[in-house]
Amino acid sequence: MAESVPTLTLNNGYQMPQLGLGTWRAKPNEVGAAVKQAIDLGYRHIDTAWVYGNEREIGDALKDVLSDGKVKREELYIVTKLWATFMAPECVRSGFMESLNNLQLDYVDLYLIHMPQALKSGASKSEVMKNDKGEELSDDVDYVDTWQEVEKLVDDGLAKSIGVSNFNHKQIDRILRIAKHRPVTNQIEVHPYLTRTKLLEWCQSYEIIVTAYSPLCCRGRPWAKAVEPDITRDPLLLSIAERHGKTCAQVALRFAIQRGCSVITKSVHRDRLQENIDVFDFKLTTTELISIEALNRNWMIGGERIWARRQNHPHYPFHEEF
Template identity: 50%
Template sequence: MAAVPVVNFSNGKSMPSFGLGTWKSPKGEVAEAVKVAIAFGYRHIDCAWVYGNEEEVGQAINAKIDDGTVKREDLFITTKLWNTFHRPDLVEAAMKESLQRLGLSYVDLYLIHWPVGFKEDTGESFPKDADGTFSLSDADYLDTWKEMESLVEKGLTRSIGVSNFNSEQIQRILQMEGLKHAPVNNQVEISPYITNDKLISFCREKGIVVTAYSPLGSADHPLFKSDPTFRRVFDEPSLQAVAKKYGKSVAQVALRWGIQRNTVVIPKSVTPSRIQENFQIFDFQLTQEEMAVVSALNRNFRACAFDRISHGKYYPFYAEF
């Protein structure tokens, strides 16, 4: 089995360039998915507080440590600070709750999940105003970031980063007075339908590794059912032709494209055969022409636009990148 290449962070740590995503992975299925993935060679698991499945993911991780498949230090575990915990006094407790759910003493990477904070202390993960829009927090993510830095110093996480942040928001963190720990990672939506070239270039210039979530184009998005002109990535003839040449699936071609762009890819699946198939992308290489074929599918289609927070001061998708 080919070794998974690693990407290096600006703080000297490193991260496997391929991992298992757990967003939308149902309880009752996600534990088995994580066990299958680790047994097959995955060493990077991506989690988040809001996914509601950290506990089951953690049980699976610890089962594979206990049975001797891996040691804790062989694994790279990411989780994320949810929007309701941006207020500085809530950050550490939220991190510790994730650690307790995961059954771990530290994670390798902790991310601010979105730049937009939600109203605190409501008891709701998605607090809403009377008109149905989300109730937003007054917290500034710069103040949140200072608390994120303290989590590194307390040994609760090895590295910190962001998710769904645009270039201007990242720049604002980098220009903070007294910055101790720069973001090492920005996790954003990237697929053949949203190549995010400018944001990737910006992050690379700043020494920030980019992780691609939904790297296969969110085939479950309602638009694919409601609009007959809108093909799923798997149905693209140009990708099918490349896949046929290598005896691979379209998913494998799309994931290989992500790896060759030096992004980290974290496809989600709870199907054992697909978990294995997704991993089998290190035994072939796309040509420059084939890379261009995949990139040519870009249509800036953002499946996860989260437009119900678009009234927020820190909504990230108004900026060009």
């Protein structure tokens, strides 16, 4: 029997299911089956991105479940993202249309600017230009100009809502100052070891939902080091999980949910998909929430691997405190 996932009301009145399926790093020939299983288990929120390279397979899966009549299109909440090589205003629509065609849909429910930093593209948009040291080359594009082009997708009925990902509060504030359509969400890494409390509270004060990605610290990431924290073995989370008859993963997901976040969590295994959605039948106490928040160590799973190489970019988001 499908779980009933609650929804959050966005600042434009649309509803977003609070729990969704993340698909970053889902392997080819696995992600489509995972989408179908997730929908069968009650997931309605599916998150992808152009740069993940899996939109086409997800689109095939969506086409199958819609043609089978298992769900209606309006019951699904589909999210994808504008990659950094499409951020020049004249490239925004072509980048979006690639995603829409891959997904085989007439519209998406939410379209995000994947990060504030634009990157130069080579012969194809999938190729990021690099210098002779192998460093990525930035592009001289202001994300505010990108935002104004993304807004046109809402005007044309191609995206119900728009938002950002990996932006700091000052960057969002610049968008708010010129926005015709306000960002409805900021999708950022959030988990017990990276609580992002100040940014979360700032976004909430402007009615912007924080969507938490990697809420389980991206379990199984190939670049994990032995010295890094393991959310499944944390003593505090283990004790709280035992008290509620749940797992550490479920406690971590519940932590994000009770803080008012929407949450996307990735798995391609049916038992894990079921485990991740079974988080709406218990509540953490105030004391437990406070104790989990105290686990924060400002540890970003992609800090060295993903973000460090972009820290000289003029729109690098992590020089600010939040």
